[in-house]
Amino acid sequence: MELRHLRYFCVAAEELNMTRAAARLHMAQPPLTRQINQLESEIGARLFERGPRGLTLTAAGQFFHEHALQILEKVDTTVTATRRIARSHRELFGIGFVPSLFYGQLPLLVRGLRQKDDVELTLVELTSIQQIQALKAGRIDIGFGRLRIDDPEIEQEILFEEPLMVAMPHGHPLEGTTPSMAELAEYPLILFPATPRPSMADTVLGMFRRRGLKAKIAQEANEMQTALGLVVSDLGITLVPEQVKRQQRDGISYAYLAE
Template identity: 40%
Template structure:
């Protein structure tokens, strides 16, 4: 049974007049009458009572009209949903991120994506860089937000947010009395680095900063993530170098201070498999690029 023929039937059933139905369908009346007659022949039932003065639906016609309206409504809904998902306006997007990304502009990026694409379901999870790489390769996630990056030729990559490093000190440290701490004054301090594994990682980035300054930390404590590192700082175990955005959230027992010394900074980057061209992924990258341009303009305005 052709869908077009069912639409013809609905038009006649609603107009109860072949001439008006033909005008509504923008077709001639004779072929419309033939289509309805063919539908009745296919079903082997009479759908309309015809007379010179008017036509009426038979009981069989009334039953068919209810079902056909339901079919057409569901079909229209299926078309709309399919188009919406195909354009990235619905569906699902799986995003994993390093823990320190919860500070800075990443939460605002997620909120912006939700605003632009409210019908896309977001599945969010926290992972370290090694886990992010594995999850992307195995297609367990769609987007990875890493620090500083995941180097892989099979990944599409966009730098999202660059920032300086900042010093996290116990609030009872004499060094916390200075607004800017000389980095050389940290020679005898215990450095808390993270993650403990896998390596190389952000931990080695911090050790490179120390080597550039001309010393190796007197002692090292390895933490698995930055939350643990900050907790250890808060109880006086040692000091830590962290992304500047971490200082935006106050933490009891911790003072954040700028320092005078090597500061290569750090960055967040967004990654996806090159062969994953799902519209939800591409829309996320478009939003990343737009936000990065806005951030660059704001930084330029501040410098000016």
Template identity: 55%
Template sequence: MMELRHLRYFCAVAEEQNLTRAAEKLFIAQPPLTRQIKQLEESIGAQLFLRHPRGLTLTPAGYFFWDQAKQILAKTEAAIENTRHLAEHGKATFKIGFVPSVFYGQLPSLVRQLRKKTNADIILIDLKTGEQIEALNTGEIDVGFGRLSIPNETVEQTILFQEPLLAALPVSHPLALCQPTMADLAKVPMILYPENKSATPTFADICLSLFVSRGLTVNVTQRVNDLQTALGLVASEMGFTLVSEQVKRLSRDDVVFTPLQDKSITSPVIFSRRRGPLDPITAMTIDILDTLVKNRVD
């Protein structure tokens, strides 16, 4: 019978690709670990590793099982953490992943209403959209708000609305007095956010694609991790950046948020949740969102 320890053993071997190092990491002897891995393969009915003189490599089935095993272990840890929190504080947790560019619109109103209508601790976690999909699969968050559609068989994504993009420019810049075209902006140094070190697309990729799709070359001079840093660089007259319309609520006196000439340039706000039956708080979240989106003021 497969147990959680078998999954932990398997993941350690998959990570190390060496039984000796994996055994040291797990603080067990190598022979019992070897037997456990063999028993796991027999139980599943598939070869998970290819044995080599100096180590192991995963088979295609092994790679698939590794991904599934990591998700199971992460979900288990999340379940334990949430159960412990409920026992200690008398209330559940509801974790919301979000990208910073959606924080200035409907999200604060949603959080306020959830806090009033539930007994849960509402926790906000800053995550890129791709990170949200992974966190939903592992149970680290309950719902997410992002800007990218990333197909995943266990996650359902819904576009709440399309939001116009604005150019954030220094107050002294000539383009701040008009509605610039993308060709106008391509002549100005650009600041991109968030910085992306993974293969998963981000808001920065959306912004770049707007120029590429129009045959324009843009001069990216700075890549930063977050919106606030990008706006700080704009205020320092280092260049411009693109932002969602709701960001104009920041009301900075050193940055102008100007509409683009092409009003069709928008970015979606996307709600993500795990597929399957709705828990009560997620169901309430969807009801609140429906009202907030219908009453949205641009």
């Protein structure tokens, strides 16, 4: 599969007519039809239903169209950024970060670096363990994570420490209190990230284990924002770094732990 196949498909999905799609692509209709047929054969799914009134996207075709557009947009953005870097002769500097750090000091650091004339920044959202892999592969130059991961090839330094807080829905029985870990163990817990591990999820589970407690895991989420959305939906509580409190999300109350 090549990028041109994705472009052919997206134009055909927009026009829902092979003749009009071929005209937009400045090619004859039969070759375009063959390319679409080959794409369907390679994927192993029908992307279009052919009818007397033209084409309609199948459920698989709708899914593929949505993701093909994202891929093409990412490619176009990457090409544009590459050209900009080549013209500016700036040094490319990659920063990996966990999302919760953007509620604190990290935006100030990024703002300062962006003001430098000789640096082109790329920001990549990665978990702590993914940052280790990205540093080794040379995809980023520095990473800001929340876990110290033992690896002799990576230099790590603690910049600051902060407590964890309980995020709970408004009206929760623990609202307005300073709950203990034993009290938290009585309520459904939303854990994040689900993957990859080790992660903050293991840190949270370790806090319960060290006190001889077992967490009641109600749901696992890959993103912190998803976990907070589940809290608002009253599916459980979750533990988040203190900086997240600055977000002031509706429907959520925060409390410090007794420990």
